[in-house]
Amino acid sequence: MIWWYLRKHNTAWLFFYSNLGISEIKLYVSVFVIDVAAFLVLVLVVKLFLNY
């Protein structure tokens, strides 16, 4: 939904990345992977905190 919203209403900012040679799909996949990684780290930290 965020991707759709930004594509529809705020497209110019994507050119900041494309001027650096980064494609839209690469950008969003990277952000998604970082989000998932951050979530997993958070789960790990909470789990460690609860166990010790």
Next chain:
Amino acid sequence: MKTQTLEADSMWLEFNGRKVLQSIYLKMETGRVTGLLGRNGTGKSSLLRMIFGTLRGQNQSVRLNGRYISHPYFEKGLVRYLPQSPFAPKDLEVRQLCSMYQVSFAEMINYFPELKGYENEPVRNLSGGKTRLFETLLILLSPVQFVLLDEPFTHISPVMVESLSKVILDKKKEKGILVSDHSYKNVLNLSDDTYLIVPIGRSLLLKNPESELRSLGYTS
């Protein structure tokens, strides 16, 4: 330096069955400024985005020295594009953006001393005109062979337009520059070649721009 040629050929774009661009041809060369004119809605910005590689049409062929390139913006040091709207993240500082785009801030203030003092400021602290000027310079001074400028003179005062025109003429020595703007007199003054997109979506290379623009209904 060997002349580099970037050609856009057979550019065809339709939106929901409505033909915007049909079989467009446009050629850019390093050492030359190419002007692109056309009425509102004739597809100038779409054409620039197709050349840049971020917009895919029904058909397109962009070639560098005759070699086909599917996504020109992926090619390192080839092309950068100035869109019509602000594109730089507002929270980043001017010097950070210069560093990311490999542009010398010293060169920037050499051309526009009024930007001095903004080096450590975030983009949001710049006025609308200064933001536009900074973004235009960011693209224009980039270490690439070709730059595509979509309405670079918008939001800029006449005196700055004159200075910016000088920068464009200075930079054309080392790169190919495409300028599209409704300020057609400035575009004509700068351009070595001028293309007009006519409403049916075709491009014409103008031989006598002033008279042809009048006869084709672009000016009165």
